[in-house]
Amino acid sequence: MRIKLWGVRGSIPSPGADTMKYGGNTTCLEIDPEDGGTEIIIDGGSGLRLLGNHLVKKYLPDKNIELDFLITHTHWDHILGFPFFTPIYIPSTKLRFYGPVTYEEGGIEEIIGSQFQYRYFPVIKSELSAEMEYNPLRETSFYLRDGIKITTKYLNHPVLCLGYRIECGGRCFCIATDSEPFRNVFPTDPEDPDYDRTAAEEGEEAAAEENRKLVEFFSGADILVYDSQYTKDEMENDKLGWGHSSYEFAIEKAFEAGVKKLLLTHHDPERTDEELDILISFYREKYSDINRKMNFSLAVEGREYFL
Amino acid sequence: MKKADRLKIVSRYINNMPSLPVTVSKVQEICDNPKTSPVDLYKVISLDPVLMGKVMKLVNSAYYGLSDKVTSLVRAIIMLGMNTVKNLALSSAVMGIMGKEKNFIKLNSDMFWEHSLCTGIIAKKIAGDSTSGKGEIEEYFITGLLHDIGKIPLISCFPEEYTEMVRKRAEGLYSSINEAETDYFGMDHTSTGKMIAESWNLGEPVRSVIVSHHDPGSADAKYLKLTYTVIMADYLANIYGCYFSGNCCPPDPPEEVLRLTGIDESYLDGIRVFVKEEMEKARIFLEIKN
Numbered sequence: 001m002r003i004k005l006w007g008v009r010g011s012i013p014s015p016g017a018d019t020m021k022y023g024g025n026t027t028c029l030e031i032d033p034e035d036g037g038t039e040i041i042i043d044g045g046s047g048l049r050l051l052g053n054h055l056v057k058k059y060l061p062d063k064n065i066e067l068d069f070l071i072t073h074t075h076w077d078h079i080l081g082f083p084f085f086t087p088i089y090i091p092s093t094k095l096r097f098y099g100p101v102t103y104e105e106g107g108i109e110e111i112i113g114s115q116f117q118y119r120y121f122p123v124i125k126s127e128l129s130a131e132m133e134y135n136p137l138r139e140t141s142f143y144l145r146d147g148i149k150i151t152t153k154y155l156n157h158p159v160l161c162l163g164y165r166i167e168c169g170g171r172c173f174c175i176a177t178d179s180e181p182f183r184n185v186f187p188t189d190p191e192d193p194d195y196d197r198t199a200a201e202e203g204e205e206a207a208a209e210e211n212r213k214l215v216e217f218f219s220g221a222d223i224l225v226y227d228s229q230y231t232k233d234e235m236e237n238d239k240l241g242w243g244h245s246s247y248e249f250a251i252e253k254a255f256e257a258g259v260k261k262l263l264l265t266h267h268d269p270e271r272t273d274e275e276l277d278i279l280i281s282f283y284r285e286k287y288s289d290i291n292r293k294m295n296f297s298l299a300v301e302g303r304e305y306f307l
Numbered sequence: 308m309k310k311a312d313r314l315k316i317v318s319r320y321i322n323n324m325p326s327l328p329v330t331v332s333k334v335q336e337i338c339d340n341p342k343t344s345p346v347d348l349y350k351v352i353s354l355d356p357v358l359m360g361k362v363m364k365l366v367n368s369a370y371y372g373l374s375d376k377v378t379s380l381v382r383a384i385i386m387l388g389m390n391t392v393k394n395l396a397l398s399s400a401v402m403g404i405m406g407k408e409k410n411f412i413k414l415n416s417d418m419f420w421e422h423s424l425c426t427g428i429i430a431k432k433i434a435g436d437s438t439s440g441k442g443e444i445e446e447y448f449i450t451g452l453l454h455d456i457g458k459i460p461l462i463s464c465f466p467e468e469y470t471e472m473v474r475k476r477a478e479g480l481y482s483s484i485n486e487a488e489t490d491y492f493g494m495d496h497t498s499t500g501k502m503i504a505e506s507w508n509l510g511e512p513v514r515s516v517i518v519s520h521h522d523p524g525s526a527d528a529k530y531l532k533l534t535y536t537v538i539m540a541d542y543l544a545n546i547y548g549c550y551f552s553g554n555c556c557p558p559d560p561p562e563e564v565l566r567l568t569g570i571d572e573s574y575l576d577g578i579r580v581f582v583k584e585e586m587e588k589a590r591i592f593l594e595i596k597n
Contacts, residue, residue, distance in 0.1 A: 101370055138372025154373075158390050182385055185345035194346040198431060198444040199381045206382040 007047020023301020048081025071099030457500025
């Protein structure tokens with residue numbers, strides 16, 4: 001299995017001198033489960049532009065481009081690369097999209113396609129040449145092709161968001177980007193005027209159970225790419241409910257799940273390379289015991305891994 | 308009208324069952340407000356039996372494909388998030404509004420709402436106070452809230468006959484509401500309730516209690532405690548004045564119900580005060596005038 005990171009930044013593309021080392025493009029990963037087979041692309045953030053150019057060079061004119069897209073969710077930073085994805089304009093391209101259902105906004109076809117309107121972009125959806133197929137996904141498990149098993153899990157984000165587990169040839173890759181720890185959102189202090197014992201107890205139990213399921217979901221992964229946009233302090237200060245995780249949660253849960261290598265991703269757009277360097281040193285020190293048993297590092301744009 | 312024709316009308320109605328007018332404007336207000344708290348969202352859904360049933364139906368629908376059945380609204384909010392549940396509630400609430408229909412006249416819908424909520428509150432209180440039942444208290448509330456849901460299609464589809472039936476029952480022509488309903492419509496509210504529970508996929512415990520809440524002897528052994536608690540709550544709601552058409556003077560609950568729920572006289576006095584306060588809170592929340 002081959003994995004290449006084309007975009008690891010969170011929220012908005014963040015180019016500039018301060019983000020050269022870790023990269024400024026938003027989420028886009030290329031997974032080649034069979035190392036030489038059909039690629040799986042996870043999300044179409046701004047990193048997708050460079051990946052598209054790479055695929056055109058790699059395949060054309062001798063071969064056609066055929067890809068499976070696994071979309072985690074349809075927030076802007078995860079789909080904004082599509083208008084600049086060259087293969088979408090090539091008639092021989094075949095793209096199969098998989099992504100979560102969205103109750104309120106129509107399917108993924110409508111959401112991704114809605115970028116192609118004259119008010120946003122000079123090309124409209126009907127002018128796209130590639131053959132495209134859309135498949136709504138739920139919490140499920142299925143074979144994408146022979147020998148490639150995909151398992152999905154709903155994550156805690158303000159819109160339905162899926163984590164993906166990809167298993168092939170005895171190797172396992174997992175991604176959970178945009179994934180806030182599940183928490184009890186109901187007051188637990190009996191003095192709180194909104195306190196309701198039933199809701200408080202059920203909420204505690206439900207949050208703990210969902211977090212347990214999350215750990216099960218990526219248990220034993222060879223590589224886990226996990227959201228760590230914030231530090232624990234930042235989250236508790238004013239980021240609760242924003243749908244993201246902390247370095248602390250990512251490291252502790254990945255270790256609990258027996259993950260072999262953890263890549264911390266979705267770097268905050270305000271975070272400079274220097275700050276990220278300081279943070280990773282701090283966490284390697286803080287979690288020195290864990291670090292001896294589980295490899296963890298910051299995701300870096302352009303980096304490639306082989307399993 | 309033949310029973311088969313009535314069944315067709317009822318089935319069609321269940322597929323498009325509207326929410327209660329008493330909660331719709333509050334649902335819209337809460338769901339449109341970006342600052343709504345999870346507590347308010349939970350409250351507004353759980354105060355309307357129709358809305359609660361429909362939201363749980365959507366949560367458990369193939370649409371979301373959740374691997375485990377979700378029987379708790381709290382859990383649904385934590386798993387799927389506020390925005391998704393807000394959207395589910397909003398779309399369920401505005402799918403139809405009962406107040407716009409002539410059939411389910413306002414008096415009926417308010418009384419129905421009061422009785423359902425009161426039963427849910429008492430069932431939850433009994434479960435919470437007893438040693439067993441903890442960890443599933445919300446299920447007691449939901450089941451109490453939904454136990455009479457089968458009355459809505461009968462009243463809405465056959466309003467004039469239902470009113471007449473209520474009068475005849477008050478005159479002492481029938482020994483029970485079920486007997487009266489069956490005589491008039493060829494089905495009673497437990498059978499229409501069963502249709503709703505199955506159509507909305509409300510789960511076996513809720514379905515079982517809806518079916519047997521007027522016949523404790525037929526209660527499924529697996530849900531005995533739940534069934535008896537709801538029967539007791541239903542009885543108490545009626546004697547506390549939260550009664551609904553056709554069932555103002557229920558028979559005393561059987562001895563085994565009292566025994567299994569472990570309820571005595573002194574406990575009942577405490578419940579009366581609690582229910583009054585909870586109902587008042589609900590009215591204030593929904594801005595309903597007494």
